[in-house]
Amino acid sequence: MNLHAWLYQATLVPHALCAGYVTVGSLWLAGLGLRRAPEGAAADPIAELLRDWLPFVLGLAITFGVGPLLFVQLLDGPAFYTANLLLSHRFMALLPALMIGFYLLYVQKSGWRWTKTRVARVALPASAFACFAFTAWSWSRNHLLAQRPSTWPAAYADPSALPQAADLLPRLMLFFGLGLQATALLLLVQAGRIVAADARLRARLAGAAGLGLAVLLAGGWFLLPDEVRHRPPLVALGVAQVALLAGWLMVSVADRDGVLGWAVGWALGWVVGLIATATIASIGALAWMRRAGNQQTEGTAGSGAILFGAVLITVAIAIAWAVRRVVRDLGQPTD
Amino acid sequence: MQDPTHYPVSEFGPAIPGMVIGGMGIVHVFVAQFAVGAGALLLWLERAAGRGDALARRFSDGFFLFLVLVSFVFGALTGVGMWLTAVQVSAPTIGAMVREFHWLWATEWCFFLLEVVSGYLFFRYRRRLPHRTRVALLTLYAVSSWLSLFLINGILSWQLTPGEWLQTGSLWHGFFNPSFWPSLVYRTLVAWTLAALAAVLVAQLAPAFSAAERARLQRAIAPFLAPMLVMPIVGLWFVSVLPADSRGWLLGGSVAMTMFLAIAVGASTLLGLYAVVVLWWRRVAIDRATAALLLALAFAATGAGEFVREGVRKPFTIRHVLYSNAVTPTDVARMRIEGAVADDPYPVRGAEHLPNDQLILGQRVFRRLCAVCHSIEGANGVRHLTATWTTDQLRMNLAQLQRTKSFMPPFAGTPTELEALVQWLRWIAADRPRDWPTTSGDPAPLAQIRTWLDQAGTGPGGSVEHK
Numbered sequence: 001m002n003l004h005a006w007l008y009q010a011t012l013v014p015h016a017l018c019a020g021y022v023t024v025g026s027l028w029l030a031g032l033g034l035r036r037a038p039e040g041a042a043a044d045p046i047a048e049l050l051r052d053w054l055p056f057v058l059g060l061a062i063t064f065g066v067g068p069l070l071f072v073q074l075l076d077g078p079a080f081y082t083a084n085l086l087l088s089h090r091f092m093a094l095l096p097a098l099m100i101g102f103y104l105l106y107v108q109k110s111g112w113r114w115t116k117t118r119v120a121r122v123a124l125p126a127s128a129f130a131c132f133a134f135t136a137w138s139w140s141r142n143h144l145l146a147q148r149p150s151t152w153p154a155a156y157a158d159p160s161a162l163p164q165a166a167d168l169l170p171r172l173m174l175f176f177g178l179g180l181q182a183t184a185l186l187l188l189v190q191a192g193r194i195v196a197a198d199a200r201l202r203a204r205l206a207g208a209a210g211l212g213l214a215v216l217l218a219g220g221w222f223l224l225p226d227e228v229r230h231r232p233p234l235v236a237l238g239v240a241q242v243a244l245l246a247g248w249l250m251v252s253v254a255d256r257d258g259v260l261g262w263a264v265g266w267a268l269g270w271v272v273g274l275i276a277t278a279t280i281a282s283i284g285a286l287a288w289m290r291r292a293g294n295q296q297t298e299g300t301a302g303s304g305a306i307l308f309g310a311v312l313i314t315v316a317i318a319i320a321w322a323v324r325r326v327v328r329d330l331g332q333p334t335d
Numbered sequence: 336m337q338d339p340t341h342y343p344v345s346e347f348g349p350a351i352p353g354m355v356i357g358g359m360g361i362v363h364v365f366v367a368q369f370a371v372g373a374g375a376l377l378l379w380l381e382r383a384a385g386r387g388d389a390l391a392r393r394f395s396d397g398f399f400l401f402l403v404l405v406s407f408v409f410g411a412l413t414g415v416g417m418w419l420t421a422v423q424v425s426a427p428t429i430g431a432m433v434r435e436f437h438w439l440w441a442t443e444w445c446f447f448l449l450e451v452v453s454g455y456l457f458f459r460y461r462r463r464l465p466h467r468t469r470v471a472l473l474t475l476y477a478v479s480s481w482l483s484l485f486l487i488n489g490i491l492s493w494q495l496t497p498g499e500w501l502q503t504g505s506l507w508h509g510f511f512n513p514s515f516w517p518s519l520v521y522r523t524l525v526a527w528t529l530a531a532l533a534a535v536l537v538a539q540l541a542p543a544f545s546a547a548e549r550a551r552l553q554r555a556i557a558p559f560l561a562p563m564l565v566m567p568i569v570g571l572w573f574v575s576v577l578p579a580d581s582r583g584w585l586l587g588g589s590v591a592m593t594m595f596l597a598i599a600v601g602a603s604t605l606l607g608l609y610a611v612v613v614l615w616w617r618r619v620a621i622d623r624a625t626a627a628l629l630l631a632l633a634f635a636a637t638g639a640g641e642f643v644r645e646g647v648r649k650p651f652t653i654r655h656v657l658y659s660n661a662v663t664p665t666d667v668a669r670m671r672i673e674g675a676v677a678d679d680p681y682p683v684r685g686a687e688h689l690p691n692d693q694l695i696l697g698q699r700v701f702r703r704l705c706a707v708c709h710s711i712e713g714a715n716g717v718r719h720l721t722a723t724w725t726t727d728q729l730r731m732n733l734a735q736l737q738r739t740k741s742f743m744p745p746f747a748g749t750p751t752e753l754e755a756l757v758q759w760l761r762w763i764a765a766d767r768p769r770d771w772p773t774t775s776g777d778p779a780p781l782a783q784i785r786t787w788l789d790q791a792g793t794g795p796g797g798s799v800e801h802k
Contacts, residue, residue, distance in 0.1 A: 056459070059408075066415065066447065070441060071437075073433045077426075081429075085342055085343045095412055095415065095416045102408045103408060106404065157681075303506060304442075304506050307438060307439070307442055308438045314445075322452065322475055329468045330460060330464070332464075
């Protein structure tokens with residue numbers, strides 16, 4: 001299998017999960033902001049978690065996003081470039097949108113007094129959500145246009161030939177479905193101890209994951225006639241979703257102490273499974289990935305690849321070491 | 336997969352694509368280099384904090400928030416913006432860079448990931464961590480951000496001086512090209528300078544510090560500006576490794592280029608003198624307006640420097656590999672026979688307003704060969720540049736374009752296409768009348784154009800004299 005195609009998926013899946021978490025998390029936070037809390041009530045633990053973590057996860061989403069942005073240029077650069085050029089400012093508008101959304105996340109985390117008003121608690125995350133949803137829309141449109149070379153000359157002459165909302169809906173449903181599942185799963189890991197003690201919270205997260213599954217399957221169904229025609233990827237996708245449901249079931253029946261362990265192990269397994277599934281699915285279903293799979297791209301091997309592999313391992317070790325050291329030292333007295 | 340012959344061309348009204356990437360590039364380089372220098376500066380301050388300087392600790396904790404908000408958000412997104420803008424300007428150029436250096440770019444991405452993770456770990460837990468762990472995180476951050484610069488520097492400098500790579504095609508010959516080391520040293524010095532100047536400004540603006548504390552902080556940061564003293568030497572080193580024709584542009588061959596070089600050198604010299612004499616040596620405390628002005632001066636120097644770096648590559652985007660208009664030197668001879676736009680699938684917008692097919696062809700040729708650097712009537716507008724030329728002069732100047740201006744690429748089309756471009760330019764200059772006679776049936780100008788094209792050859796302007 002082509003190494004570039006695998007690296008594309010290996011970076012795209014974490015990017016999509018982080019981006020889904022940020023997008024759905026912002027919407028979730030806006031929804032929580034709508035609820036009228038009784039005077040003096042403790043802050044909603046999910047809202048606190050989201051407010052605290054969304055900026056960092058967006059940073060990760062952007063960082064992981066650079067990976068597929070690089071590898072798509074190797075796998076299908078001309079189509080990617082052409083779609084960029086045809087959409088031009090319509091596509092580039094995602095940059096200021098993303099920047100505004102990013103700063104809004106920091107503003108809502110700032111703890112400034114005015115951000116604690118009910119209006120701000122809804123408006124800030126809702127505005128951030130709009131920015132991220134627009135970004136998802138723009139990327140989906142770009143990708144879809146890249147897959148339709150026969151429409152390029154017409155789209156150059158007349159923007160109404162560009163992919164429209166109806167074309168994008170199934171893809172956005174896949175993104176939001178995956179985002180709901182990722183958000184529910186990540187929140188479960190983050191709030192494991194709280195969730196273990198709170199059956200209602202656990203049910204709410206499981207419900208969100210179930211809704212995500214429904215949205216994802218509906219999106220997949222809409223996509224089916226056009227692109228996902230091959231049975232093996234569909235079976236793989238189905239197996240991944242069954243595993244997902246089984247995981248939630250295990251969490252729901254686990255004892256209090258076991259919930260966190262189950263959640264972490266299962267989340268990691270799900271991400272790895274998604275990367276494998278996405279790789280199989282896209283190579284089987286998308287013409288450009290098939291092309292890439294058959295093609296020996298220049299520089300697949302050689303000193304550059306060896307350097308990359310060595311640095312990747314070194315960086316992974318360095319990150320693990322840094323995280324471990326921070327966790328160990330958090331309890332130590334500062335000097 | 337190789338690049339197709341034709342990409343759709345984005346239009347930016349009176350602006351040109353080069354202005355878009357120039358604007359984005361200057362802002363991104365400024366912020367990214369600040370982030371690289373800030374890693375080293377924070378490590379420097381943390382060492383002072385380890386020796387008991389509580390003020391240094393307080394400052395670096397606050398400064399890191401500034402770094403996150405500026406670099407992790409704005410810097411990261413303008414970085415993505417650079418990719419997307421580069422596509423808008425010249426997809427074949429970015430495509431060639433990615434094909435050649437994708438593993439190094441992927442390696443750079445690994446360091447970027449380490450930079451982000453170590454940076455966020457520090458940002459999130461800095462107040463709860465002991466000194467040694469803070470130093471460890473800042474070391475990871477500083478080293479990984481500088482290694483990002485190290486890798487990107489090799490790729491960017493390759494565009495200007497591909498060196499031995501042209502013969503060997505070796506990845507490492509391309510990466511460690513003739514301008515790699517001077518460029519790396521210069522960028523590192525710039526990064527330290529920007530970080531120090533931004534830190535002085537942040538210290539001035541932060542309400543948490545008293546006047547005395549600000550003065551102390553300034554003294555603690557000022558040694559970081561001392562390496563500016565060697566910048567002129569490194570600058571001369573960089574100029575010395577430039578190809579002779581590029582150096583010629585800087586030293587008077589192109590007035591615009593020389594002026595921008597003068598701005599970069601002048602602003603850097605002023606800044607260096609002020610920083611070293613006033614801030615470091617005499618230890619004079621400055622106010623926030625002065626601090627802001629120094630940083631603005633640094634921005635001007637960075638902007639002018641980047642303009643010069645981009646400009647001296649002309650007529651190439653990758654020296655001897657790709658011309659500014661994304662035509663390869665080997666393609667020129669082929670396109671002289673087969674045509675520049677024969678298989679261009681994209682229609683001409685507004686073709687219904689053009690009086691005849693020859694003008695439609697002319698606009699198509701302009702779009703393919705000229706539009707990346709020239710607008711029609713705005714920035715670097717062809718109407719203004721050619722308005723005073725006679726029709727024959729226009730024919731000859733375009734046919735021998737690399738001789739007309741040696742920073743222009745050779746014309747890469749047939750005589751018929753060149754004549755169509757000439758007629759289209761005349762029609763524009765005549766305020767786009769409804770009717771315009773076609774010269775398609777006249778063989779005389781085509782024969783003359785063919786002669787001029789053959790005389791000029793298909794090589795770049797700099798090579799004409801040697802032939």
